[in-house]
Amino acid sequence: MSTAPARPRAALLLLAYLAFVSLGLPDGLLGVAWPSIRDDFHVPTEAVGLVLTAGTVGYLTSSVLAGFTLARIGVGALLAASTLLASLALSGYVLSPVLAVLVGCALLLGLGSGAVDSGLNAYAAGVFGPRHMNWLHAFFGLGVAIGPLIMTGALSAGLSWRWGYGTVAAAQFALAIAFALTVRAWRRDSPATAGAAGAAGAAPAAAVRVPIGATLRLPAVWSGTLAFALYVALEVSAGLWAFLLLTEGRGLGAAVAGGCVSAYWGSLFVGRVVQGVVAERLGATLVLRVSLVGMAVGAGLIAAPGPAALAVLGLVVVGFAAAPVFPLLTLTTADRVGAAHADRAIGLQIGASGIGAALAPAGLGVLIGNTSVQVLGSALVVLALALIALYEWGARRPSGRPVPAQPDGEGQTSGPVRPVVEGR
Template identity: 45%
Template sequence: MEALRKIKVYPKIGLIILAFIAFISLGMPDGLLGVAWPSIRTSFSIPLDAIGMLLTASVAGYLTSSFLSGPLISRWGVGSVLAASCAMTGLGLIGYTLVPVWWMMVVLGILAGLGAGAIDAGLNTYVAAHFGEGLMQWLHASYGIGVTLGPIIMTIALTTLNSWQVGYRVVGGFQVAVAACFVLTLAMWNQNDTSVADDKPKRLTDYKTPMGETLLQPRVWLSVLLFFLYVGAEVSLGTWTYSLLTESRGVDPAIAGLFAGSYWATFTLGRMAAGLYAKRVGVNLLVRGSLIGALLGAVLLVWNPSEWTNLLAVALIGFAIAPIFPAMMSGTSERVDAHFAANTIGLQMAAAGLGSAIIPSFLGILARQISLEVIPIGMVVAFGSLFGLYLLADTSKLKA
């Protein structure tokens, strides 16, 4: 019996490693866009705020596949869905480099978003069902590795080959390779789909609370707003840091790429560290402390006393905000009650997707009309608002 258990462990380890690699590939495109954007808009002769079109298209695809991920996994299995999703994302990214006009790239953004949404939802669902919270922290840390590698890959492509297309082709090819790995391991994923024990404690997904009842809860909307603002701020800084430094503050492109990469590098380190101390600190203290640190970093970015202060500010914000998303997600049932948690988590994911498109796009419009210096000011407003809303959510939880 003991030997049989050991045999079963090895396929699980392989699937965990593949899941981490897939999340690394999920993060890479998010790190590419901010560094590539000045070159992309030059190639297509489009304005600064046109990035909103691409973000909106990709988020539309992301939201669609996220909502449909449950039925798709039930019908075809998580392995098949992940294989198809990685292939779609990879082909979409490679397609970016082949189209002659901007609107075609925007259309391909829908395809890339469809793949990314299914990968995100599918892997989160699988890890939550089979491995628990500890591994979930490391899964999100692997996303940070991918989003750190993205700016590095694109910076190398721009500085050595003067081509943003090469950066997207490298990452797109990596996505296709991961899709092939999922195809080769389909039997292992399907076997684990049916291995969940029946004697486990009741899960959040076991509650069958109607969505209409959930939508009537003010606490739910407050929790959803937290995710809308947080992810919008996270993506905004990652998207606009490179443009802010190169086009507004005159930083050398190679150094600016290093600064942009430092945001995601410290973000990844913050997630790894949080996996070690989160339980001892507690969700509320962790989120509050993180938001204070992010707010201090944003103020430092606005102040901008020297070029290298930008590096400190960006790195500080990246490290500070890293634990916020997983911590707020794990604290959902405490904020809204277990009966509404499953529905709320889905709404939070949707709000996160919308925030990642709307807030960076809005800041892009302001930057075009006023100056790129509105970006750090926007970060101060966003993190300050998040801190106040989180305190309000805590208060409403106590009243309930």
């Protein structure tokens, strides 16, 4: 049998890795850049909430719509257009004369990033196994770890924060071109196509129409959606405010603190590389439970009074423990809600993660502005304990059932079922 299909899949896997890196880069920039942006635009610390909220509105809108329309527009075209939009938005950051313009660009960046995130996660959940799913998200962590280094390097060289965003904008533009050149390959190697073709010699997949309401009525869809919001709230809050905690709260210099923030995101990358293999051997449930407890322990170290080294250790523990949570929850979505609802559920989950990424850090910004940055650790502990409670509650509820094979006109099953979503 010909091995030709392996080549485009390997190429698409490489592009998917690069895309996850590019998704992480902007997230890693803001925490280091914000003090400079705040000073340039003469706005208070809590004004970061405007940027985060605008980004979340765009992210939520596009990620949910992508989950519901992915089968119609194709993942390749979605990735090419959305990555180009993200590049243009980041270029807008570079040119923004006032905060209001930057907030508008944050909305566009959210629209581009949400669609890319949802499309890639839905594609990967249908095509790749636990190891590659963790490794793909590890490369997101790598992107977020590189982001602070890019921004710290620009600021340490005496350059404006705008140079950091310009560098990432150029990288996003190059990736958009790569997606545009491979649109047909993504369509040919999509999960829907693979499901329709089946294994060698298998019968074609049957089509099952699944109303949107059926997806929205599943409790497993909403418990998973809330879990994503809590998880990302913790992950982003730690990364966004760690720089301020280490500089203003624990007395570290800006360069050292920037390196420590990169260490946090780097531990997320290393954890996903390592635990991608561990999850295949020990199973998702055990790895998820241990990871959630580890996040709570790390948050406790950040909250504990002590030297800066203790807070840095807590950040690294949180990053390493959090590593497999997002990819494993995404990978097991079909097990919880059924394959027919998986794309939609993933879109909702990605959208909820955007809400968590904005509301919690923005709320913390207001809290920090009115108290002190030392409150960060306690807030992370509360989020970690809430996530543990939600996961255990969801684990004890019946999961969503997959759509069964349907008989054909002659009373015989016609092979694996391929869900076809309806727009009503």
